Amino acid sequence: MTAHVVAPAQSPDAGSGVAVHGATVTYRNGVTALRDASFEIPTGAIAALVGVNGSGKSTLFKAIMGFLTLAAGDIRVLGMSVPEALRKNLVAYVPQAEEVDWNFPVLVEDVVMMGRYGGMGFLRIPRAADRAAVEAALARVDMSAFRKRQIGELSGGQRKRVFLARALAQESRVILLDEPFTGVDVKTEDQIIALLRELRDEGRVMLVSTHNLGSVPEFCDRVVLIKGTVLAYGPTEETFTQANLERAFGGVLRHFVLNQPPGGGAPTPFGVFTDDERPLILHQGRAATRAPETAAADRP
Ligand SMILES: Nc1ncnc2c1ncn2[C@@H]1O[C@H](COP(=O)(O)OP(=O)(O)OP(=O)(O)O)[C@@H](O)[C@H]1O
Numbered sequence: 001m002t003a004h005v006v007a008p009a010q011s012p013d014a015g016s017g018v019a020v021h022g023a024t025v026t027y028r029n030g031v032t033a034l035r036d037a038s039f040e041i042p043t044g045a046i047a048a049l050v051g052v053n054g055s056g057k058s059t060l061f062k063a064i065m066g067f068l069t070l071a072a073g074d075i076r077v078l079g080m081s082v083p084e085a086l087r088k089n090l091v092a093y094v095p096q097a098e099e100v101d102w103n104f105p106v107l108v109e110d111v112v113m114m115g116r117y118g119g120m121g122f123l124r125i126p127r128a129a130d131r132a133a134v135e136a137a138l139a140r141v142d143m144s145a146f147r148k149r150q151i152g153e154l155s156g157g158q159r160k161r162v163f164l165a166r167a168l169a170q171e172s173r174v175i176l177l178d179e180p181f182t183g184v185d186v187k188t189e190d191q192i193i194a195l196l197r198e199l200r201d202e203g204r205v206m207l208v209s210t211h212n213l214g215s216v217p218e219f220c221d222r223v224v225l226i227k228g229t230v231l232a233y234g235p236t237e238e239t240f241t242q243a244n245l246e247r248a249f250g251g252v253l254r255h256f257v258l259n260q261p262p263g264g265g266a267p268t269p270f271g272v273f274t275d276d277e278r279p280l281i282l283h284q285g286r287a288a289t290r291a292p293e294t295a296a297a298d299r300p
Pocket residue numbers: 027028029031032033051052053054055056057058059060
């Protein structure tokens with residue numbers, strides 16, 4: 001498969017996870033945050049959504065969540081329109097830490113139970129199946145011991161895992177994660193990545209916005225590069241290249257070329273891009289990706 005730089009012709013959505021065609025979003029103040037954006041992610045994939053601050057990542061998430069209406073274009077989720085996918089509880093959102101009021105007095109298990117609300121009646125009385133789903137989701141993110149804690153009493157990494165558990169309890173097939181690794185230590189990041197890989201292997205679709213470029217080749221099989229529109233998308237090896245990153249980030253990224261011989265001379269073909277604490281190492285303009293067998297062997 002090849003990476004797409006221009007929008008491909010509209011394709012049938014059968015088998016497709018998320019398909020966005022010509023999406024344009026204009027806010028009430030007249031700002032067009034997203035113009036003619038197109039990409040497709042198949043089911044059973046983890047896709048990174050990468051771009052500078054203000055490039056439209058949150059806007060795209062909100063459009064897929066049905067919070068914003070498109071001025072033009074079309075979004076299909078698992079072959080369905082956004083309202084239909086939402087009605088079926090197929091899309092879950094794991095928010096950025098800043099979007100949550102951590103002073104709100106709510107227990108961990110109540111946050112996870114919110115993932116079940118869509119399937120409950122008006123009075124939201126949990127049934128045995130709801131309680132079992134919450135228990136299973138908490139166990140899966142290794143947070144069962146914290147179920148009776150106030151959400152505000154948790155660390156940043158623990159909070160992320162609770163919101164991931166909410167998405168699991170919802171039994172969503174598409175999970176949008178907004179900066180899941182911000183304020184998270186490397187061990188928790190590895191736990192989250194291991195869980196995302198499991199979810200991918202179950203055929204779910206994850207779209208992960210991240211500034212953590214170094215981790216992208218490690219766990220994302222797809223990349224969507226965004227800057228007011230989709231600049232490029234496709235398999236990581238073909239899309240997450242130096243040339244595309246330069247288009248997406250321009251001079252914003254810190255870029256080093258390693259081992260330039262003293263006094264000049266030809267530099268070695270290694271480069272380091274960094275937008276975060278975890279740098280991306282490029283060799284001959286391409287990100288090194290781990291072989292799937294290696295990645296699988298690393299799973300805890
Ligand atoms: N509610 C809003 N009303 C008007 N303009 C908005 C609104 N929300 C975002 N914008 C504008 O839309 C553009 C895209 O913003 P968006 O939040 O989608 O970027 P982002 O890629 O998520 O940024 P970050 O990496 O900083 O989270 C920006 O120019 C922003 O100022």
